Amino acid sequence: MPTFVVKTFGCQFNELYSASVIEMLERAGYEQSRTLDRVSLVVINTCAVREKAQEKAFSFLGEAATAVDASRIIFMGCSATLDQERAKRIAGHEVHIIPGSAGIEEVLARVQAIAACAPAEPMVPHSLFPTADIELVRGCESYCTYCIVPRARGRESAADAEVVLRQAKDSIQHGFRELLLLGQNINRYHWSGGGLIELLSALDRLDGEFWFWFLSPHPAYFQRAEVQRLMQLEHVEHHVHLPLQSGSDGILKRMNRRYSMADYDALAGAVRSDSRWTLTTDIIVGFPGETDEDFEATVAAVRRHQFDGVFLAKYSDRPGTPASAMPDKVPQKTIDERHSVLLQVVRDLSLQSNAAMVGGSVDVLVLTAGASGDTFGKSRDGRNVWFEDQGRLSHPVGSFVRVDINHGSREGLYGICST
Ligand code: 5AD
Ligand code: SF4
Numbered sequence: 474m475p476t477f478v479v480k481t482f483g484c485q486f487n488e489l490y491s492a493s494v495i496e497m498l499e500r501a502g503y504e505q506s507r508t509l510d511r512v513s514l515v516v517i518n519t520c521a522v523r524e525k526a527q528e529k530a531f532s533f534l535g536e537a538a539t540a541v542d543a544s545r546i547i548f549m550g551c552s553a554t555l556d557q558e559r560a561k562r563i564a565g566h567e568v569h570i571i572p573g574s575a576g577i578e579e580v581l582a583r584v585q586a587i588a589a590c591a592p593a594e595p596m597v598p599h600s601l602f603p604t605a606d607i608e609l610v611r612g613c614e615s616y617c618t619y620c621i622v623p624r625a626r627g628r629e630s631a632a633d634a635e636v637v638l639r640q641a642k643d644s645i646q647h648g649f650r651e652l653l654l655l656g657q658n659i660n661r662y663h664w665s666g667g668g669l670i671e672l673l674s675a676l677d678r679l680d681g682e683f684w685f686w687f688l689s690p691h692p693a694y695f696q697r698a699e700v701q702r703l704m705q706l707e708h709v710e711h712h713v714h715l716p717l718q719s720g721s722d723g724i725l726k727r728m729n730r731r732y733s734m735a736d737y738d739a740l741a742g743a744v745r746s747d748s749r750w751t752l753t754t755d756i757i758v759g760f761p762g763e764t765d766e767d768f769e770a771t772v773a774a775v776r777r778h779q780f781d782g783v784f785l786a787k788y789s790d791r792p793g794t795p796a797s798a799m800p801d802k803v804p805q806k807t808i809d810e811r812h813s814v815l816l817q818v819v820r821d822l823s824l825q826s827n828a829a830m831v832g833g834s835v836d837v838l839v840l841t842a843g844a845s846g847d848t849f850g851k852s853r854d855g856r857n858v859w860f861e862d863q864g865r866l867s868h869p870v871g872s873f874v875r876v877d878i879n880h881g882s883r884e885g886l887y888g889i890c891s892t
Contacts, residue, residue, distance in 0.1 A: 475513035475588075476506035478537075482530050483520025485655055485688055487550055489606040491518045493577055494584055501590030509540035514547070514588055521551035521573075521621050523789035531556075534563050543567035547587060549580060551625035555793075574627035576611055603651055603838065603871035605644035607637055609672070610656030615691060617718070618729045618795040619760060619788065622657055634664035634672055638679070645681040650838055650871045651710075651851075652676065654687040660694035670699045677706040682873065684838060684853065686710040689755075692717070692740055693731035700743040704750065712781075712855035713744045716755035720774025721767035724760050727799070734774060741778050751826070751854040753782035758815055759808030760788045761799035768811050775818055781826040781856075783819040787812050820883050827856065827881030834877045834891060839868050848890070850874070857885030868892075 477498050481491040494516055495505065506512045515537045519530035530552045537546050543565035553560065554572040561568060571583050612629040613622045641652050654673075656662060662669040669687075676685055685708050692715055703709060715737075719725055722733050744752045756771060775783065787808050790797050803811075837850040837858045848862040860876045868874050868890060880887040 475503045476511075477503045477514040477516065477588075478506055478509055478512050479516040479518065480533055480537075481518045482526050483518075483522065483550065485606065485653070486608070486657075487518045487520060488601075489608065489655065490549075490577055490580055491516070492601055492606070493581060494518075497581055497584065498588060498590070501585070501588065503588065503590070509537055512541060512545070514545055515541060516547045516549065516584065519548065519550035519552035519573075521555055521625050521791070523786065524791070525789070527552050527556075531559065531563060534560060534568075538564040538568075544569075547571060547584060549573070549575070551621065554625045554627075555621070573625045574612070577608065603649055603840065604653050605640070605647075605649040605651070606653045606655055607640050607644075608632055608656070609637060609654045609662045609669075609687070610659055613657035615658045615661075615693075615731075616729055616795075618727065618799070619757065619791065621791040621794055624793060626657065629658075629661055631662050631664065634666060634675070637672065638675060641676050641685075642679055645679060645683050648871060650683050650873070652683060652685040654685065656687075657689065658691040658694060659687050659689060660691050668699075670702050673703060673706060673709070677708050679708075684708055684710045686712070686855075689714055689716055692737050695740055697739050697743050700740055704743070704747060710855060711747075711749050711853050712751040712753065714753045714755075714855075715740060715744070717771075717774060717778075718755060718757050719760060719763070719767065720771035721763070722770075724763055724767050724771075727762060728757075728760060728796070734770075737774075738777075745778075749854060751781035751856070752778060753784070753855070754778075754780050755784045755786065756815065756819075757786050757788050758811045759803040761796055761803065762801040763788075763803050763811075768815075772815060772818060775815065775822070779826070780819070780822055781854075782823055783815075785812065785816055785819055823883045824881070827883065827886055829881070830856070830878045830886055831881050832878065834875055834888075835886065837874050837876050839870050839872045839874060842868060842870050850876075852876075852886065858888065859885065860888050860890050862890065 479491050520526040544567040547569045548560045549571035551573040553570050557570050612626045614629045835852040839850040841849045874890050875892045876888040877891050878886045878888040
């Protein structure tokens with residue numbers, strides 16, 4: 474039986490595309506292999522958002538090239554758009570390159586041709602049970618000055634609303650319990666019925682027991698009234714991930730984020746008006762020109778909003794982006810220092826947020842059921858939850874349960890199932 478390895482770096486989009494590739498290869502009779510040894514096909518799905526992620530992808534490509542012939546390797550995703558020559562230098566000219574601008578249909582068709590497998594029907598991109606990922610907006614044209622995504626993924630396009638609603642309906646009927654809608658800047662979604670919020674309202678009217686969530690909204694394209702409408706929906710999860718990036722108006726401007734701290738505060742305030750909702754964010758420290766005052770403004774904003782979770786990144790210079798050509802680069806040592814100061818604040822906030830849940834109970838969607846009795850899931854407000862299942866797997870993946878919380882750590886909540 475032919476075998477394959479799929480190695481995925483980066484974001485939820487890559488996870489979705491990889492899951493679809495895996496599904497297709499398995500349906501075509503391929504078997505997933507744990508090692509590169511004598512494998513028939515290696516698919517490397519790459520990221521380029523930070524230098525580290527890109528280097529990891531090229532390093533794995535090097536590893537794959539020593540184990541198998543280049544003609545058996547597919548190098549896809551953002552690094553595959555940006556540095557094809559390097560990929561060929563590392564693996565040889567025979568390596569197959571699928572750029573990050575290729576949509577899922579093109580990716581599946583190319584992989585199918587390379588793997589010489591029969592077309593699989595229907596080719597609906599699905600993801601890991603119980604979560605069905607659905608792509609709403611492909612590409613990005615927001616041009617934040619630090620970001621490589623617009624170059625790596627290309628022009629923006631919105632999925633057909635009818636197709637999205639059908640995919641959502643099918644997924645729920647197949648037993649999927651969470652719909653995860655994706656777009657680099659998902660607020661750019663538009664269709665004949667309006668924008669994102671109208672589509673979410675239409676999804677909300679579908680029958681069945683399910684939650685939905687979406688990634689990532691962009692503060693500049695999100696209205697306070699839309700957040701309020703979102704919070705009224707029946708099936709929506711109670712958390713918003715709203716990337717702030719910096720708490721300094723000057724830096725936000727240089728980042729081309731198109732919102733001020735006051736705009737952000739208004740949106741965040743809407744989310745915070747309901748204490749059941751959580752708010753998480755992305756922050757970059759060390760953007761070119763970031764002064765001590767700018768950094769302090771970011772720390773102050775993080776404290777003010779008491780984020781329940783923060784994805785904290787050190788600024789990574791991406792050749793070809795406008796920020797890369799900016800003067801006043803922050804020295805690496807300062808970036809490292811600021812990162813560790815803010816990391817401490819962020820960690821304390823996560824702990825505080827989770828500790829405050831102790832003594833209460835939360836609704837949880839079971840994501841993995843461990844035979845050892847440890848079951849893992851996601852609370853409706855987006856937290857990790859681990860609970861005891863008495864080793865009987867009485868709560869299978871995809872069930873909704875209620876968990877009484879007796880402990881909270883930085884990583885999540887721990888408790889006992891009460892349903
Ligand atoms: N350096 C550091 N972080 C970055 N991100 C995007 N580009 C860069 C970069 N050049 C972060 C942003 C974004 C997240 C997905 O990755 O915070 O929201
Ligand atoms: Fe990059 Fe900004 Fe687009 Fe997000 S919205 S993918 S940070 S350019």
